[in-house]
Amino acid sequence: MSEKELPLPENEIERLAALQSYRLMDSGEEKDFDAIASIASALCQTPISLITFIDEKRQWFKSHVGTSLTENFRDLSFCTHTIAGEEDLMIVPDANQDPRFADNPVVTEAKVTFYAGVPLVNEDGFALGTLCVLDQKPHDFSDDQIDALKALAKQVVDKIELRRKVTLLEKTNQELINANVLIQKFASMAAHDIKNPLSSIKLTSQALKIRKEILQSEGCLRLVDMNITATENMLELVNEMMAYSKNPALLLEKKQEFELNALITKVVSLLVVPDSIRIILPANKHLLHFSIIAFDQILINLLSNAIRYNDKIGGLIEIRFAEEAEYYVLEIEDNGMGIPESYLEKIFSSNFTLKISDRFSNQGSGIGLSTVKDLLYLLDSSISVVSAEGLGSIFIVRLKK
Structure with a gap:
C-alpha cells in the first residue's frame, strides 16, 4: 500500500496534537497496560494482543503480548484503518481475502490473517490508537468477545485520561x-x-x-x-x-x-x-x-x-x-x-x-x-x-x- 492511499482521520492534525499532549509515544511498557493486553488475548483466544498509539509515521506498541516487536510502519498497520473509520470496531476475518491487506508484508510474511481492533477514542473524540488482537488463522468473533474487547479498550482510555489529568494536576x-x-x-x-x-x-x-x-x-x-x-x-x-x-x-x-x-x-x-x-x-x-x-x-x-x-x-x-x-x-x-x-x-x-x-x-x-x-x-x-x-x-x- 502506498503512502498516498493511507486512510487518514478527517481530524488528523488535531488528532496528532492531542496524541502529543498525552506524551504516550515511546513512554515505555507498564504492567497495568500489559495486564489489559493479556486479558484481551485470553478472552479473544488470540495469541497476539496489542495496545498501540499511532503518530504521523509510526504505530508504537505500548503493550505487546505474543510478539517481541515494539512498533510498525503506519502504512503497514491494520490499525491505521481502524482509527480512520467511523465504527467502534474493525474486524478482518481473513486478511488474505481483503484487498486492503492481501499484499501487506504483515500478511504475506508474518502470516497474520485475523485482526480485530477497537479505536482508543479520548474524551475529545480523537482516536489516539487501538486495542487490537491478531492471529495467524481466521476467526469467528462472538458478541461476547466484541463486548469484552470494547470494555477493555475503555479501560485503556480511562487510564490514559486519568494519567493526563494527574499530570496536569501535578x-x-x-x-x-x-x-x-x-x-x-x-x-x-x-x-x-x-x-x-x-x-x-x-x-x-x-x-x-x-x-x-x-x-x-x-x-x-x-x-x-x-x-x-x-x-x-x-x-x-x-x-x-x-x-x-x-x-x-x-x-x-x-x-x-x-x-x-x-x-x-x-x-x-x-x-x-x-x-x-x-x-x-x-x-x-x-x-x-x-x-x-x-x-x-x-x-x-x-x-x-x-x-x-x-x-x-x-x-x-x-x-x-x-x-x-x-x-x-x-x-x-x-x-x-x-x-x-x-x-x-x-x-x-x-x-x-x-x-x-x-x-x-x-x-x-x-x-x-x-x-x-x-x-x-x-x-x-x-x-x-x-x-x-x-x-x-x-x-x-x-x-x-
Whole structure:
C-alpha cells in the first residue's frame, strides 16, 4: 500500500496534537497496560494482543503480548484503518481475502490473517490508537468477545485520561508552589526595595527642614520637588506590586513596550545615589517589550547593590544594552568592591550573604539576587556575573523576548 492511499482521520492534525499532549509515544511498557493486553488475548483466544498509539509515521506498541516487536510502519498497520473509520470496531476475518491487506508484508510474511481492533477514542473524540488482537488463522468473533474487547479498550482510555489529568494536576500544583515561593521572595525583596525611596524621602526631608529653618535656602523648592517625584515613583511601584499580589501571572504575562533609559531614570530616582557615584546610561534610545514589573524589580536590585557596595571615591556604574534575535542583553558594570571568585555562584543562592557592610553600614539580606534569578528563570531568561575582588563586577542579564 502506498503512502498516498493511507486512510487518514478527517481530524488528523488535531488528532496528532492531542496524541502529543498525552506524551504516550515511546513512554515505555507498564504492567497495568500489559495486564489489559493479556486479558484481551485470553478472552479473544488470540495469541497476539496489542495496545498501540499511532503518530504521523509510526504505530508504537505500548503493550505487546505474543510478539517481541515494539512498533510498525503506519502504512503497514491494520490499525491505521481502524482509527480512520467511523465504527467502534474493525474486524478482518481473513486478511488474505481483503484487498486492503492481501499484499501487506504483515500478511504475506508474518502470516497474520485475523485482526480485530477497537479505536482508543479520548474524551475529545480523537482516536489516539487501538486495542487490537491478531492471529495467524481466521476467526469467528462472538458478541461476547466484541463486548469484552470494547470494555477493555475503555479501560485503556480511562487510564490514559486519568494519567493526563494527574499530570496536569501535578503541574498546576507545582506552579502554585513555585508562585507561592516566588511571592514570598518577591514580597521580601519588594519590602527591601521600598526602603531605598523611603530613605531618599527621609534624607531630603531632613535636608529641607535644615535649610528652611536655619539657612532659609531657596533650594527648598527643589528638595520638595525631589520628595514629590520620589513619592510618586514609590506609589507607582507599590501599585504594581499590589496588582501582582492579586494575580501573580501578571508578572510573567503582562508585557508592555517601554523606553529603556526612561525606565532606568525612573528606577534611579527611587534610589539613594551619593554624589560620588556616576551612572552612565546606554547610548541612544531602545524600545523593549517585556514585563515592566519584573524589569523594575530586577533593575532596582542590581543598581541598588552596585551603589551600596561601591567603595571608590569616584564610583562609576555603566549600563550597557544590546539586542539579539531572541534576547535583550543588559549589562550593569560597577567599579565597586567586587566579589571573590569562590562566591560568584553562591551569591545567587537564597539567604546567602558575603557578611560585609555596605557604604551605609548595612548588611544584605541574601534575598535580592536569588529572587532576581528565580524571576528570570520563570521568564526563560538568565543572569550571570563576572567580577574581580577590589575592581568591580559586571552583571549580565539576558531577557527572553
